[in-house]
Ligand SMILES: Cc1cc2nc3c(=O)[nH]c(=O)nc-3n(C[C@H](O)[C@H](O)[C@H](O)COP(=O)(O)OP(=O)(O)OC[C@H]3O[C@@H](n4cnc5c(N)ncnc54)[C@H](O)[C@@H]3O)c2cc1C
C-alpha cells in the first residue's frame with residue numbers, strides 16, 4: 001500500500017499525517033507493507049549522493065507510521081510543482097510497484113496529483129473518502145474479478161452534507177482521504193525537534209529509501225509554473241479564531257461596517273454568504289461555504305445568514321456558532337450554539353459599544 | 361478563439377437534501393435544477409473571452425434529455441451553441457462521464473477544428489469527483505490547471521496565463537493553447553440573462569449525441585448521423601459505482617437564546633470575554 005506524502009517546511013504536512021494514520025491499519029489488515037512516495041523537490045533538502053533522503057527527522061516520522069520503504073521521486077523537471085508531471089511520475093511509480101492501493105490527503109495538490117495519476121493509469125479514483133475496506137464482489141466473480149479487486153468505501157459529497165457508500169473495482173484502488181476525516185497519530189512537529197534526531201537515529205527501524213526517476217518524453221505536455229506570490233500576514237479567514245460573517249440580512253456593502261469593526265476588536269476575520277458576493281457587497285475571497293472557504297474558528301458569528309446547507313458545510317466545524325437573525329426559525333438559529341433574535345443593524349453596533357464600554 | 365464549456369445539470373436546493381426511499385439518490389421531485397457556481401463562472405468567462413478575442417462559445421453537457429434546460433440557460437447568457445450528450449436518467453461514473461465528453465469533443469473537433477480552451481468547473485457541486493476535467497484533458501493530451509480564478513490570453517504567443525489561489529498566496533501557470541482549465545467561483549460575477557438572450561435561447565437548435573455503454577476496443581463513433589438520428593458515442597464504464605447516499609450523523613444541541621435585540625449585547629460580550637478575544 002502506497003501513501004503519497006506531501007511535505008511542508010516542518011516535515012510531513014498535516015493532511016499527509018492523517019493519510020498515513022488512516023492507511024496504516026488498512027495496510028495491516030491486508031497484511032501488506034506501507035510504502036510512502038515523496039516528491040524530492042521544493043521543501044526537501046537536496047539529495048546527497050547515495051542517499052536520496054537525507055532528512056533524518058522525516059525518516060523518523062515515516063518510521064513511526066511503520067513505513068517500510070519511501071520512494072523519493074526525483075527529476076530535474078520536478079523542481080517546481082506541475083500537475084501533469086507530478087501525476088505522470090506517480091502513475092509511472094504505481095505501474096512499476098503495483099501496490100494494492102494508493103492513498104493521498106484530499107488537499108488541492110493531493111487531489112490534483114491523484115486525478116492526474118489515475119487518468120494517466122486509466123484507473124478509477126474516489127476522492128474525499130472516510131472509510132475504505134476490501135470486500136468480496138457480489139456474484140460469482142469473488143473478491144478478485146476480471147476488473148480487479150473490489151472495495152467498499154464511504155466518501156463525502158456536496159461539501160460534507162451527504163455521505164456516499166460506493167463500490168470500487170480496480171486492479172489498484174486510488175483514493176484521497178477527506179480532510180479532517182482521520183486523526184493523525186503523531187504530533188506534526190515532534191520529530192522536527194533537532195534534539196531528537198541523534199537519539200532517533202539509533203531507535204528508528206530502518207526505512208528503506210528508493211530513488212525513483214520518472215521519464216518524460218520530449219513532447220510531454222505540461223503547464224508551467226511561472227510565478228508565485230505570497231500573501232502578506234493579516235488574519236486569514238481559514239485560520240481566524242473569530243469569524244464575523246454577514247448574509248443578505250446585512251442589507252448592503254455599507255452594512256458590513258459594524259461587522260468589520262467587531263472583527264477588528266476580536267482579532268477576527270470577516271466572512272460572508274454567497275448572496276453577499278453575488279451582490280458585489282464583498283469579494284469572493286470572503287465567502288464561506290461549499291464553493292467558498294471552509295472555516296473552523298472558536299466562534300463563528302452568523303449575521304443575517306439563513307444557514308442554507310451550502311453555507312452550513314463551510315462553518316459547521318466551528319467550535320461555537322452565534323446566530324444573529326430576525327427569524328427565530330432560521331436553520332442557522334436552530335443549529336447554532338447561541339442566538340440573538342433581532343436586527344443585525346441594531347445588535348452588532350450594540351456589541352461593539354459594549355466592548356468599548358468595558359474597555360474603559 | 362473557440363471555447364468549449366462543460367456543464368452538468370444538478371439539483372438546486374438550499375435545504376438538507378431529501379433522499380429517495382431507496383436512498384440511492386437525492387429526491388428531486390420538488391427541486392429546481394441548475395449548473396454549479398464554478399461552471400456558471402466558466403460560462404461567463406468564456407463569453408467575455410470571446411467578446412474580447414473573437415470566436416464562439418460552445419456549451420456541452422452529458423446527462424438526461426432535460427439537461428437541455430441548462431444548455432439553454434448558458435445560451436441565454438450569451439453562449440453561441442449547445443451540445444447535449446443524452447446518457448439517460450442515471451448519473452454516469454466519473455470515468456464514463458469523461459469518456460462521453462472526450463468522445464463528444466473529438467466528434468465536434470473533427471467537424472470544426474480544435475477548441476483553443478476547454479473549460480470545466482473545479483468540481484461538480486453534487487458528486488464532487490474533482491477529476492472529470494483532468495481525465496478529459498489527459499485523454500486529449502492537453503495541459504490543465506485546476507482551481508483557477510484568473511485567465512489572461514496572449515493571442516500572439518498562443519498561450520494563456522492561469523492564476524490560482526493556494527493556501528498562502530497565488531500561483532501563476534502558463535499553458536500553450538489548445539489547453540484546458542478548471543475554474544472556481546470568484547473568477548468573475550456571472551451576468552443575468554437578458555430578455556433578448558432568453559428569447560434567442562428558447563429558439564436555439566441544440567446538437568445532440570447519444571451515449572451508448574460499450575466495451576473497450578470498439579470504435580468511439582458508430583453509424584454516423586442517419587436521417588434525424590443523433591450520432592452515437594460509445595462510452596466506457598469506470599470502476600466506481602455509487603451504492604447509496606446517507607446523511608452524516610449530526611450532533612443536535614439546544615440553542616442557547618441570549619436575548620432579543622441590542623439588549624443581548626452584554627451577553628454576547630461575556631462570551632467573547634470567555635474566549636479571551638476582547
Ligand atoms: C452549488 C451551490 C453552492 C453554493 N455555495 C455557497 C457557498 O459557498 N456559500 C454560501 O453562503 N452559499 C452558497 N450557496 C447558496 C446558498 O444555497 C444560499 O442561497 C445562500 O447561502 C443564502 O445566503 P443568505 O443566508 O445570506 O441569504 P438568505 O437565505 O436570503 O437569508 C437571509 C437571512 O437573513 C435574515 N435577515 C433578514 N434581514 C435581517 C436583519 N435585518 N437582521 C437579521 N437577520 C435578517 C433572514 O431571516 C434570513 O435568515 C450555494 C448554492 C449552490 C446551489
Ligand SMILES: Nc1ncnc2c1ncn2[C@@H]1O[C@H](COP(=O)(O)O)[C@@H](O)[C@H]1O
Pocket residue numbers: 366367368369396398399420421422423454457461479480481482483484487488489490491492493
Ligand atoms: N455530466 C457532465 N456533463 C458535462 N460536464 C461535466 C459533467 N460532469 C462533470 N462535468 C464537468 O467536470 C467538472 C468536474 O466534475 P467532477 O469531476 O464531477 O467534480 C464539472 O464542474 C463540469 O465542468
